[in-house]
Amino acid sequence: MMRNHRDQIGRLCGTLVLLGIAAFATGCDSTDKTDDWFEGGDMKPASADTLQLTARILADKGKTQQAGFILDRMLDQYPERVGTYAEGASVLLIEGRVADAEALLDRGLEYLPGNPILLNDRGMVRLLSGNLSGARDDFDAALVIDPVDADFVANAALGAALAGEEARAIDLWSRVLSSADVQRNLSIAREARSRFASP
Known part of the structure; x- marks a missing residue:
């Protein structure tokens, strides 16, 4: 039974190969078609x-x-x-x-x-440059525009945590993270907070 099945598959594959060769040969004979991909044509930008x-x-x-x-x-x-x-x-x-x-x-x-993605991205860049106030402005603006986006929520929480506003940070992070992850992030933010302290 297995052999018959393989023979049928072999015949089917052979037929498909022949059909493919016939189609290819037909395509090669075409010299007046302008949309033949092999001939080239208008490149889309x-x-x-x-x-x-x-x-x-x-x-x-x-x-x-x-x-x-x-x-x-x-x-x-x-x-x-x-x-x-x-x-x-x-x-x-x-x-x-x-x-x-x-x-x-x-x-x-x-x-x-007012694009929230660009605001959030700029907030991250400002954070990298040490501009916590500017970063928070951008994170909060993005969050106002889209209050359910997990990235916007988490970044607004990060900004709050770095500024020492832990209650707000916990409230925001709790929307998108487990309790254990909230505590872990708070611990990291506490260690990093001194880098953003005003001189």
């Missing part, structure tokens, strides 16, 4: 998503200069896309260019005022 993904892959491989060229193209062709600025800031941060990342997010927020 890369979509914003394709460019963003390409920039991310290049940056992840350490090819930040090539990623930068793609992001410049995105700024030119897709200035209305959140990913243009968010991805660009990520690449700049990989290079350690914190101030440039913040400037790019500022530019994005001029074009897309």
Whole structure:
């Protein structure tokens, strides 16, 4: 029975191969078709998503200069896309260019005022530069716009914890984390708090 089954599969595969060869031969005979992919044709411009993904892959491989060229193209062709600025800031941060990342997010927020993703990202960049007050402003603004996004909730909690507002931090973190994780984050924030203390 198994052999009969294999014979049937073998015949089916043989038929499919023959059909494929026939279709290929027919395609090769076509010289007047303008939409034949092998002949070439109008190249569609890369979509914003394709460019963003390409920039991310290049940056992840350490090819930040090539990623930068793609992001410049995105700024030119897709200035209305959140990913243009968010991805660009990520690449700049990989290079350690914190101030440039913040400037790019500022530019994005001029074009897309009040965008919660860009506000949250700028808050993270400001936190990296030691600007806790500015980071909190951005985190809180993003949270007001989208109060259920877990990242926005967690980052607003982080800002509060670093500022010593532990009750608010606990309240916010408790929305998205377990009690054990809330306590762990509080402990980390307490240790980091001195870095953000006013001189």
